[in-house]
Amino acid sequence: MVAMVLAATLALSLYLPLMSGQLSLATPGFYAIGGYVAAILSTKVIHVTGPYPIPLILGEMILAGAGCGVLAVLIGVPALRLRGVYLALATIAFVEIVRVLSLTVEFTGGAIGIFNIPQPFVTANGIEYLLIALPMLICAALFVYRLERIGVGRALVAIREDELAADAVGINPTRYKVLSFAMGAMLAGAVGALSAHFLNTWNARQGTFDASIAVLAFVLIGGSRSFVGPIVGAMVLTALPEGLRAVAGIGELPVWLATLLRDGRVIIYGLLIVICTLNFPQGLIAPRQPVRKAVKSS
C-alpha cells in the first residue's frame, strides 16, 4: 500500500516536466538524492532514542525537496535549452553521474549504502507511513490539478503543444520549463526522503536506469496527458508483481510460465511500454476533451 502511494507520487514528479513536453528521466536521480539527505541526517547528524519523531521526517522531506529544487534549477537552466532527445540524454547522464558518485563518495556509504535508518513507527509492515504518504500524494495531486487550471499550467501545456508558438505569444519557454522541471525534482526529493525511512536502508541501487524506466512506464501506461493517469498507472503497476506472484503460486502452471510471472516484472514493464507506445500513445486514461493531433514539427 505504502509502496503504491509512494510510486504514484513519484510518477507525478515525472508528469510535471512532461506537462511542458519535456521528457526528463532525471526523477530517480533526485529521488536518490532526497533519500540520501534523509538517511544521512537521521543516522549521522541527529541522534534520537526511541521512535523517530514525525516532525523531523517532515523537516527532512522539506529540506530534501528544497535541495533538489535548487539543484534542478542549476541543472535545468543550461540543460532545458535542449529539446526532446537531447534533454532525455542529458537527464540520463545526470542519473548516471549521481549513481557513480554515490557509489564512490564516502559519506553515502559506497556500494553498501546506509543502514538502520530510524523508524518513526514500530509495526513491521509500516502501514502507518500512509499517514504521511497519503496526504503527500493528495496534496501533490491537488496541486497539479489546480496548476493545470491557472495561467502557469496553461503556459506549460502551450509549450508542450508548440514551443515556438508559445514563445511567439510571449511565454518564456525556458523559464516555464525550468519551473516544471524543478517542481518535479522537489517532489521526487521529498518522496526519496520518506522512502529512505520506509525502506530502512538506502543505497545506490535506488536510482538506476531501471528505476527511470519503471517510473516512465507508470506515466506512459497510465496516460501522460492528465494527472490521474500517472497515479493510476503507478498504483496498478506496483501492485501487479504481487498479483502475478499470487497467480504463479497456484501451481499446475508450467515452470517457465511460473518463473516468468514471479521474476518477470521488468520484462512485463518493458512489453507494456512498447505495446502502449504503439497502440495507446495517449495512455489508457485519455483526457476528457480530445486533444487534436499536434502538428508534426521536426
Added chain:
Amino acid sequence: MDIGLTFQQLLNGLSIGCVYAIFALGYTLIFSILRIINFAHASVFTLGAYFTYFLIGGKFGFNGLLSNGQLPFALPFLIALVVGAVLAGLVSMAIEQLAFKPLRNRGADPLLTLVSSLGVAIVVVNVIQYLVGAEIYAFPSSVLSGLPAAVNFGNADRAIPIRTIQIVILAVSVVIMIGLTLLVERTRTGKALKAIAEDATVAGLLGINADRLIMATFFLSGFVGGLAGTLVGLSVSIAGPYFGIAFGLKGLAVIVLGGLGSIPGSILGGLLIGLAEAFVPSSAIAIKEAVPFAILFLVLIVRPQGLMGRSLVQKV
C-alpha cells in the same frame, strides 16, 4: 612520466575507444537516416556476445531457464563471431519491424520511438537474464589459439606488453570503420540512404525502396553492434545481461560528443572518450565510470551539435 606506461595507456584507450566507436556507429547509422535514437541497440550488442559464446560451444550456468544448456557442436571462433553478428543483425531487423515501423508509418513523435526502443531494450536484456541467468561468462582463452597472449613492444629488459586481443580489436574496428564510411560515401546504396534521410517520401517517388533499405540499415547496425559485443566480451568478459546497457549509455556520450548522425564524428568521439577513460589517474579510478557522462553533460550544454555535427536549425 614513464614512456612505456603512457604507451600502454594510449593503446588501451585506443582499443576501448575503437569499440566505443563501432558501437556508436550502430546508433549513428540509424540516427542519420531516421532521426531516432535506438536504445535497443545496446541490447543487440549484448545479444551478439551471448550468441557467439553459445556458438563456440560455451556452456550456460544453472540459474536461467536454459540451465546447463550447450550446443552439441562447437564452431571455430571466427565463424562463430560472424554468425553471432548475423544473428544479432536479424534480431535488430525484427525489432525494427515490431517496434519502429508502426510508429514510423504513423509519423509519430521521435520521442515516442525513443520510449518504445527503451522498452524493447529492457525486454531483451531481461529475457536474456530469464533464459541464462545473470552470471558472468568468460570466453575460454583458447579461442585465439595460435596467437600469443601478449605482444612485447619494448625490448627484452624493458618490456611493454600489449594484449593481443587489443590489437585484434583495433584491427577489426578499423576495418569496420573504413568499410562503413566507404559504403555510405562511395556507393549507390549510400547515396540512396542519404536520399531517404533527406526525405523518405521523395526518395520513394524516385524509385528507392525505403522500407527495404531501412531494414538493411538495421541489419547492418545490429551486425556491427553484435560484433562489438563479442569483441568486448572477449577482451573483458560478458559481465551479465546488463553489460550492454552500461555500454549503451556510454555510446550515447560518444554520439553526442561526435555530433548526432555523423559517421566521422562517432569515430572521433569514441576514440576521445576511450582515451579520456584510459588516462584517468589510478587514484581517481572510482570515478572513471562517470567520465563519459560528465563529458556528455558538458557537450550538451556547451555545444549540443557535437564536434562534427551540423548545427541544429529549428523548423516550424
